Amino acid sequence: MPSLDFTLPHWAYWIGLILFPLVAMALSRRQRPRERRYSPVLGYFILITGGIMGLHRLYLSNLWGLLYIPVFIFILYANSEALTARSGVSDYANAVRMAERTLDREQGRVETARADLPALREALETAQAEADEGSFAIRRAERDVERAETRLEEGEARIALAEADLAEAKPGLETAQADLDRWNGMARIAFFAILAAMAVDAVLLPMLVRRANADLPEHEEMSEAEKALKALESAERKDDADYVSRGWTGALDRCSLYAGEFVSYWAVIAVFVYYFEVLSRYVFGSPTNWAHEAMYLMFGMQYLVSGAYAALTESHVRVDIFYASWSPRRKAIVDLLTSVFYFIFAGTLLVTAWIFAMDALAVPSGNGILSSWARGQISTGEMLASWDLRQWTDANIRWGEISFNEWEVPLWPMKWVMVIGGLLLVLQGISKFAQDLRKVVQGV
Structure with missing residues (x-):
């Protein structure tokens, strides 16, 4: 078998973590067609990614794929x-x-x-x-x-x-x-x-x-009973957007909501990366040295960023035997009293993450001007005056901490994502505190 020697460039890894969720979020907001139709674009996509197993034929319900x-x-x-x-x-x-x-x-x-x-x-x-x-x-x-x-x-x-x-x-x-x-x-x-x-x-x-589209049955409109049942199911199901509050706290809630949605699409990236790793290892006999590290770093960042989303949608595990039956105002009072523990955790995470991020940027292995600035060797003015495109494109220039394996991916961006995750938790805590205070004052 021919070998498949491919190492994911660092810039492609970080750009992919940013662009893929943005494209996925845009596509998820498109209006869906009322009728089911097979797509040539999706067919070619499956042909490229899973054609070696005939998945493109199976997608079109064509038994030759077997x-x-x-x-x-x-x-x-x-x-x-x-x-x-x-x-x-x-x-x-x-x-x-x-x-x-x-x-x-x-x-x-x-x-x-x-x-x-x-x-x-x-x-x-x-x-x-x-x-x-x-x-x-x-x-x-x-x-x-x-x-x-x-x-x-x-x-x-x-x-x-x-x-x-x-x-x-x-x-x-x-x-x-x-x-x-x-x-x-x-x-x-x-x-x-x-x-x-x-x-x-x-x-x-x-x-x-x-041919597959021609074999599809004609679209049939739902009956009134089916429409009523679907409407009832939709009413009983609480969407994520329903957790967004009114007023200025809604802006903070939307930050948590969009951040959670953004990193949720990273799970799709993991499917493709591990699929590539399996094919590379077992079909081409060329196991990668980057797939596992890339994914556990990605999931670590996903865990940190999605914390605020979990706090917004009340997805954290908690024992609410007594809490669940209380009135909204009593719940708000208890949440206000216990919020001090939340802010101790979130604040500690934010401060510790900031220290970790600055330390990661300033480790001696970094020879870029940003690392020199983080170590205090040059001033902010000197750093900004010396900045040029070479700091981004020169492979000999490194910023701060890198991994110890052959891939040598920079680790300082992950440390700064910890800062973002801590900041989102603090902002979401402020939003929840303001909403609880509003319920207590208004006597809801």
Whole structure:
């Protein structure tokens, strides 16, 4: 299988987190068609993202899409077998390498010991003839002969073992390499077959969409009973916009509402990123080094920003056995009394997040003028006067804290999102405090 070596640029990551929710929010506010219709745009989008599994055909209720699934499963199976064969190739290649290294090392030692042994034995005989029995010269000569014989014996044993390992590992390496080439070739053929089918479907897709729309049943108007039931369900369901208050507090509520809606679309980004990671890892054998880190950073920021939205819509978990049955005015009084704990938490989060953000921007790894300003090395005027486009485009310029893995994504933006999350919580707390105070004064 061809490899898929792609690393998401840092600028694309941060721009995607901003632009995608904005586009999604705009699209969600479009007027929906009264009749269900298949869309060529959506069909091509599914073809690009899920065409390898035939999802574009299944979207159009076309059963030919089922033919893609066994081919895709075969690719996964072939890649799994290729992974096993690759492990075997690695093991056998390591065994061959170790055996050859042992032969290179021991053959020289054995030849040296075999060449030195006659002279050592002759020296022993000379010492035995000239020196007294048990003398130092005889003992040294005997020790030299013994060492040479031991070195020769052990070396020959290692050589024999290495030759046996080599004789066993070389055929195994050839077999494992052949298996690896065979499974890779079969997976490659299946993958290119799917690509060819996707190319044909890319041409046929407009016709497939027209045919699918033609097969749709005619639109039928709802009966009066169905309309009344739908209206009743809508009345019972409280939309998020119903939590927005009147007056100046409504502006703060809308900030929390829009912030929560904005980060909610990040979950859709996670679907695409993890889908890409699965395909990259199991289809192309090229796991990424950025997908997991990008997503857990994103979800951490989502958690922080959505706190104010949860406070607005009363989505936090709480025990309200007594609280639920109280009147709005009594609830407001209790909320006013307990708001001090809310502001202690939100205020602490805001102050701590500000400290974290400034520290992250000012760590020594940052060599941009913004990091120098955060460390107090240059004044605000010098920082603004020295600012240019290079601070954004030069890859050698870094701002503050970065991650420790190969992706090296800047971490200071996430720390500043903590500040935004804390600020939103404080503002939402002010809005809730003002609304509760209004209920108490008005005696609602």
